[in-house]
Amino acid sequence: MGFTYRIEELLITALAAEVRDREVTAVGARSPIPAAAALLARQTHAPKATLIILGSRRYFPFAEGSQEFFDLAQRGGIDLFFLSGVQIDGQGNLNLHVVGDYDRPRVRFQGGMGSAMLYFMARRVALFRTEHSRRVFVPQVDFVTAPGVAPPGVYRPGGPSVLVTPLCVFEFDRGQGRFRLRSLHPGVSLEEVIARTGFKFDIPEPVAVTPEPTPDQLELLRGPVLAELAEVYPEFARELAAGRV
Numbered sequence: 001m002g003f004t005y006r007i008e009e010l011l012i013t014a015l016a017a018e019v020r021d022r023e024v025t026a027v028g029a030r031s032p033i034p035a036a037a038a039l040l041a042r043q044t045h046a047p048k049a050t051l052i053i054l055g056s057r058r059y060f061p062f063a064e065g066s067q068e069f070f071d072l073a074q075r076g077g078i079d080l081f082f083l084s085g086v087q088i089d090g091q092g093n094l095n096l097h098v099v100g101d102y103d104r105p106r107v108r109f110q111g112g113m114g115s116a117m118l119y120f121m122a123r124r125v126a127l128f129r130t131e132h133s134r135r136v137f138v139p140q141v142d143f144v145t146a147p148g149v150a151p152p153g154v155y156r157p158g159g160p161s162v163l164v165t166p167l168c169v170f171e172f173d174r175g176q177g178r179f180r181l182r183s184l185h186p187g188v189s190l191e192e193v194i195a196r197t198g199f200k201f202d203i204p205e206p207v208a209v210t211p212e213p214t215p216d217q218l219e220l221l222r223g224p225v226l227a228e229l230a231e232v233y234p235e236f237a238r239e240l241a242a243g244r245v
Contacts, residue, residue: 006243007185008033009221010185011033011130011166012037013212013213013221014037015037015128016041018080018126018161019037019038020079021047022049024049024077024079024080025049025078025080025081027053027054027082028054028083029113033128034082034126035053035232036226037082039053039225039228039229043220052069054069055232056231057231066114073114076121076123078118078121078123078158080122080125080126081126082125083118083128084129085129086109087099087135087138088136088141089140089199090137090139090179091148092160093147093148095144096112097112098142101142105142112145116145119147119148119160120150120156121157124161125158128163128165129165131166132165133196137165137199149174159172159174167184167192168184168210176202179199179202180201180202181201185209222241
């Protein structure tokens with residue numbers, strides 16, 4: 001196509017495609033790539049989307065802080081939220097707590113910080129990881145911080161919709177409770193995705209290719225989007241602009 005882009009920019013544009021106009025999209029803590037995706041979507045196809053970005057003065061309009069945000073989420077006021085996990089399995093379960101046995105873990109993390117509720121109550125949850133390996137995408141998570149599928153009879157208006165990685169995009173089939181490959185990123189083979197994924201997933205025929213960032217998207221991302229992103233994620237914005245991320 002005559003232009004180059006970084007993998008982070010492909011992840012950003014792939015996640016931006018999940019943002020819809022006139023909906024409420026929220027981004028939590030330590031999430032510069034989804035934050036950039038939300039800002040890019042507002043500059044392009046979703047100009048009337050309402051954005052909530054934790055840490056932003058402009059995009060976090062809650063006088064009472066996180067409590068007011070969680071109240072909104074519990075009332076069903078979030079259309080799209082972004083989540084990640086230390087481990088993610090083929091049933092969409094997320095682990096943000098420990099690697100290994102819970103009582104004697106190899107590594108212990110900070111925990112869910114509201115992710116379990118948001119995984120249930122946000123109408124769509126776009127999952128993402130910047131690493132695609134079998135240590136991340138496992139057959140079964142070591143600890144279920146947030147389940148991908150709720151038991152019968154449990155009220156759950158939302159749940160996982162897609163999973164974006166440096167290799168591909170999966171979509172989640174809530175009826176089947178498993179992932180299906182949506183697209184391979186340019187230059188990535190199906191064999192590579194299978195080899196680097198610890199869980200089984202459904203494969204369509206044929207497999208689509210993830211759209212590359214367009215010149216217009218890259219111009220916006222490298223200009224006004226990074227300028228806004230720098231308010232919350234100054235280091236990420238500087239490194240992405242310099243090509244070091």
